[in-house]
Amino acid sequence: MPDVESDQTPPQLPPPRRQQTEAKTRTNFLPAEVSQALSFGALTGTAGALGGAIIAVSRHRPALISTVLGGAYWFTAGSVFNGSRSAITAAYGARDLSGKDKIVISGAAGALAGMAQGALATGIRSSPPAALALMVLGAGGQAVSNKLAAREPTPASKAVSKQDWLSSKWSPLTPLTDKEYENMLQEKILKLDAEIAMVDDNIAVLREKQKSTENQK
Numbered sequence: 001m002p003d004v005e006s007d008q009t010p011p012q013l014p015p016p017r018r019q020q021t022e023a024k025t026r027t028n029f030l031p032a033e034v035s036q037a038l039s040f041g042a043l044t045g046t047a048g049a050l051g052g053a054i055i056a057v058s059r060h061r062p063a064l065i066s067t068v069l070g071g072a073y074w075f076t077a078g079s080v081f082n083g084s085r086s087a088i089t090a091a092y093g094a095r096d097l098s099g100k101d102k103i104v105i106s107g108a109a110g111a112l113a114g115m116a117q118g119a120l121a122t123g124i125r126s127s128p129p130a131a132l133a134l135m136v137l138g139a140g141g142q143a144v145s146n147k148l149a150a151r152e153p154t155p156a157s158k159a160v161s162k163q164d165w166l167s168s169k170w171s172p173l174t175p176l177t178d179k180e181y182e183n184m185l186q187e188k189i190l191k192l193d194a195e196i197a198m199v200d201d202n203i204a205v206l207r208e209k210q211k212s213t214e215n216q217k
Helices: 019-028 034-059 063-091 099-120 124-151 155-167 179-215
Strands: none
Touching: 063 099, 063 124, 099 124, 124 155
Protein backbone atom coordinates (compact mmCIF):
# COMPACT_ATOMS: atom_id res chain seq x y z
CA MET A 1 0.00 0.00 0.00
CA PRO A 2 1.31 3.48 -0.73
CA ASP A 3 2.31 5.63 2.20
CA VAL A 4 -0.30 8.18 3.11
CA GLU A 5 1.17 11.46 4.27
CA SER A 6 -0.66 12.93 7.22
CA ASP A 7 -1.85 16.52 6.94
CA GLN A 8 -1.82 16.97 10.70
CA THR A 9 0.94 19.19 12.06
CA PRO A 10 2.97 17.87 14.99
CA PRO A 11 1.92 19.20 18.40
CA GLN A 12 3.67 22.30 19.63
CA LEU A 13 5.92 21.54 22.58
CA PRO A 14 6.09 24.08 25.41
CA PRO A 15 9.26 26.15 25.55
CA PRO A 16 11.95 25.03 27.95
CA ARG A 17 11.78 26.22 31.52
CA ARG A 18 14.83 28.41 31.01
CA GLN A 19 13.14 30.26 28.16
CA GLN A 20 10.02 30.74 30.28
CA THR A 21 12.12 32.16 33.10
CA GLU A 22 13.90 34.53 30.72
CA ALA A 23 10.54 35.66 29.33
CA LYS A 24 9.30 36.41 32.83
CA THR A 25 12.42 38.34 33.74
CA ARG A 26 11.99 40.52 30.66
CA THR A 27 8.66 41.73 32.05
CA ASN A 28 10.43 43.14 35.13
CA PHE A 29 11.43 46.60 33.96
CA LEU A 30 13.39 47.46 37.12
CA PRO A 31 16.24 45.61 38.78
CA ALA A 32 15.48 43.74 41.96
CA GLU A 33 17.43 46.22 44.11
CA VAL A 34 15.50 49.19 42.72
CA SER A 35 12.10 47.54 43.12
CA GLN A 36 13.00 46.52 46.67
CA ALA A 37 14.05 50.07 47.51
CA LEU A 38 10.84 51.48 46.04
CA SER A 39 8.76 48.96 47.99
CA PHE A 40 10.48 49.93 51.23
CA GLY A 41 10.01 53.58 50.32
CA ALA A 42 6.30 52.96 49.78
CA LEU A 43 6.03 51.58 53.32
CA THR A 44 7.88 54.49 54.88
CA GLY A 45 5.97 56.92 52.68
CA THR A 46 2.66 55.50 53.87
CA ALA A 47 3.79 55.87 57.48
CA GLY A 48 4.96 59.42 56.78
CA ALA A 49 1.64 60.31 55.15
CA LEU A 50 -0.29 59.01 58.15
CA GLY A 51 2.00 60.88 60.52
CA GLY A 52 1.62 64.08 58.52
CA ALA A 53 -2.15 63.77 58.56
CA ILE A 54 -2.22 63.21 62.33
CA ILE A 55 0.07 66.18 62.98
CA ALA A 56 -2.00 68.40 60.67
CA VAL A 57 -5.26 67.49 62.39
CA SER A 58 -3.76 68.03 65.84
CA ARG A 59 -2.45 71.49 64.84
CA HIS A 60 -5.58 72.48 62.86
CA ARG A 61 -3.73 72.70 59.55
CA PRO A 62 -4.71 71.52 56.06
CA ALA A 63 -4.45 67.74 56.23
CA LEU A 64 -4.03 67.14 52.50
CA ILE A 65 -0.86 69.19 52.16
CA SER A 66 0.76 67.66 55.24
CA THR A 67 -0.20 64.17 54.09
CA VAL A 68 1.31 64.61 50.63
CA LEU A 69 4.48 66.26 51.92
CA GLY A 70 4.97 63.70 54.70
CA GLY A 71 4.50 60.84 52.26
CA ALA A 72 6.93 62.38 49.75
CA TYR A 73 9.62 63.10 52.34
CA TRP A 74 9.56 59.67 53.93
CA PHE A 75 9.19 57.88 50.61
CA THR A 76 12.41 59.56 49.52
CA ALA A 77 14.15 58.76 52.81
CA GLY A 78 13.04 55.11 52.81
CA SER A 79 13.94 54.51 49.18
CA VAL A 80 17.38 56.11 49.50
CA PHE A 81 18.05 54.28 52.78
CA ASN A 82 17.17 50.85 51.43
CA GLY A 83 18.90 51.36 48.10
CA SER A 84 22.12 52.78 49.56
CA ARG A 85 22.20 50.11 52.25
CA SER A 86 21.92 47.37 49.62
CA ALA A 87 24.61 49.02 47.50
CA ILE A 88 27.04 49.41 50.41
CA THR A 89 26.39 45.83 51.53
CA ALA A 90 27.13 44.57 48.02
CA ALA A 91 30.36 46.58 48.02
CA TYR A 92 31.54 44.63 51.05
CA GLY A 93 31.51 41.45 48.97
CA ALA A 94 30.38 37.95 49.86
CA ARG A 95 32.03 37.83 53.29
CA ASP A 96 29.91 37.61 56.41
CA LEU A 97 29.25 40.98 57.99
CA SER A 98 29.80 41.50 61.69
CA GLY A 99 27.44 43.43 63.92
CA LYS A 100 29.67 46.52 63.78
CA ASP A 101 29.78 46.37 59.98
CA LYS A 102 25.99 46.31 59.84
CA ILE A 103 25.76 49.28 62.21
CA VAL A 104 28.23 51.27 60.08
CA ILE A 105 26.36 50.40 56.88
CA SER A 106 22.97 51.34 58.33
CA GLY A 107 24.38 54.58 59.74
CA ALA A 108 25.88 55.56 56.39
CA ALA A 109 22.65 54.69 54.59
CA GLY A 110 20.71 56.74 57.13
CA ALA A 111 23.00 59.72 56.55
CA LEU A 112 22.44 59.54 52.79
CA ALA A 113 18.69 59.22 53.33
CA GLY A 114 18.72 62.25 55.64
CA MET A 115 20.62 64.32 53.09
CA ALA A 116 18.10 63.43 50.38
CA GLN A 117 15.13 64.14 52.64
CA GLY A 118 16.56 67.44 53.88
CA ALA A 119 17.39 68.58 50.35
CA LEU A 120 13.85 67.77 49.23
CA ALA A 121 12.25 69.45 52.23
CA THR A 122 13.96 72.83 52.58
CA GLY A 123 17.13 72.68 50.52
CA ILE A 124 20.76 71.74 50.94
CA ARG A 125 21.20 73.80 54.10
CA SER A 126 18.91 71.53 56.12
CA SER A 127 20.59 68.36 54.87
CA PRO A 128 23.28 68.05 57.61
CA PRO A 129 20.83 68.02 60.56
CA ALA A 130 18.54 65.56 58.79
CA ALA A 131 21.52 63.41 57.82
CA LEU A 132 22.75 63.34 61.42
CA ALA A 133 19.31 62.47 62.77
CA LEU A 134 18.69 59.62 60.33
CA MET A 135 22.26 58.36 60.73
CA VAL A 136 21.69 57.98 64.47
CA LEU A 137 18.27 56.43 63.80
CA GLY A 138 19.66 53.92 61.30
CA ALA A 139 22.65 52.93 63.42
CA GLY A 140 20.56 52.69 66.59
CA GLY A 141 17.91 50.60 64.91
CA GLN A 142 20.55 48.25 63.54
CA ALA A 143 22.15 47.93 66.99
CA VAL A 144 18.79 46.98 68.50
CA SER A 145 18.22 44.50 65.68
CA ASN A 146 21.63 42.92 66.33
CA LYS A 147 20.87 42.51 70.03
CA LEU A 148 17.49 40.93 69.31
CA ALA A 149 19.05 38.54 66.81
CA ALA A 150 21.74 37.57 69.32
CA ARG A 151 19.20 36.98 72.08
CA GLU A 152 16.96 34.77 69.93
CA PRO A 153 17.29 31.25 71.39
CA THR A 154 18.22 28.33 69.20
CA PRO A 155 16.12 25.12 69.18
CA ALA A 156 18.77 23.36 71.29
CA SER A 157 18.77 26.10 73.93
CA LYS A 158 14.97 26.04 73.96
CA ALA A 159 15.03 22.32 74.71
CA VAL A 160 17.59 22.85 77.48
CA SER A 161 15.56 25.63 79.07
CA LYS A 162 12.46 23.44 78.95
CA GLN A 163 14.30 20.64 80.74
CA ASP A 164 15.56 23.12 83.35
CA TRP A 165 12.03 24.30 84.01
CA LEU A 166 10.74 20.75 84.36
CA SER A 167 13.58 19.90 86.74
CA SER A 168 12.95 22.87 89.01
CA LYS A 169 11.24 22.35 92.37
CA TRP A 170 8.48 24.80 91.44
CA SER A 171 7.38 22.76 88.45
CA PRO A 172 4.28 20.57 88.95
CA LEU A 173 5.64 18.16 86.33
CA THR A 174 8.54 15.75 86.72
CA PRO A 175 10.65 14.69 83.75
CA LEU A 176 10.92 10.91 83.32
CA THR A 177 13.45 8.83 81.48
CA ASP A 178 12.36 6.07 79.12
CA LYS A 179 13.16 3.40 81.73
CA GLU A 180 11.20 5.17 84.46
CA TYR A 181 8.24 5.60 82.13
CA GLU A 182 8.38 1.89 81.21
CA ASN A 183 8.45 0.86 84.89
CA MET A 184 5.51 3.13 85.63
CA LEU A 185 3.48 1.57 82.82
CA GLN A 186 4.33 -1.94 84.05
CA GLU A 187 3.15 -1.08 87.56
CA LYS A 188 -0.12 0.25 86.21
CA ILE A 189 -0.58 -2.89 84.09
CA LEU A 190 0.02 -5.12 87.14
CA LYS A 191 -2.53 -3.15 89.17
CA LEU A 192 -5.02 -3.43 86.33
CA ASP A 193 -4.45 -7.22 86.10
CA ALA A 194 -5.01 -7.55 89.86
CA GLU A 195 -8.26 -5.60 89.66
CA ILE A 196 -9.45 -7.74 86.73
CA ALA A 197 -8.65 -10.90 88.71
CA MET A 198 -10.68 -9.60 91.68
CA VAL A 199 -13.60 -8.86 89.39
CA ASP A 200 -13.38 -12.39 87.92
CA ASP A 201 -13.40 -13.86 91.44
CA ASN A 202 -16.47 -11.84 92.36
CA ILE A 203 -18.22 -12.96 89.19
CA ALA A 204 -17.41 -16.62 89.99
CA VAL A 205 -18.81 -16.24 93.52
CA LEU A 206 -22.00 -14.67 92.19
CA ARG A 207 -22.45 -17.48 89.68
CA GLU A 208 -22.04 -20.10 92.40
CA LYS A 209 -24.63 -18.33 94.54
CA GLN A 210 -26.98 -18.16 91.57
CA LYS A 211 -26.57 -21.90 90.91
CA SER A 212 -27.18 -22.74 94.56
CA THR A 213 -30.39 -20.71 94.64
CA GLU A 214 -31.61 -22.37 91.44
CA ASN A 215 -30.89 -25.84 92.89
CA GLN A 216 -32.83 -25.00 96.05
CA LYS A 217 -35.84 -24.07 93.97
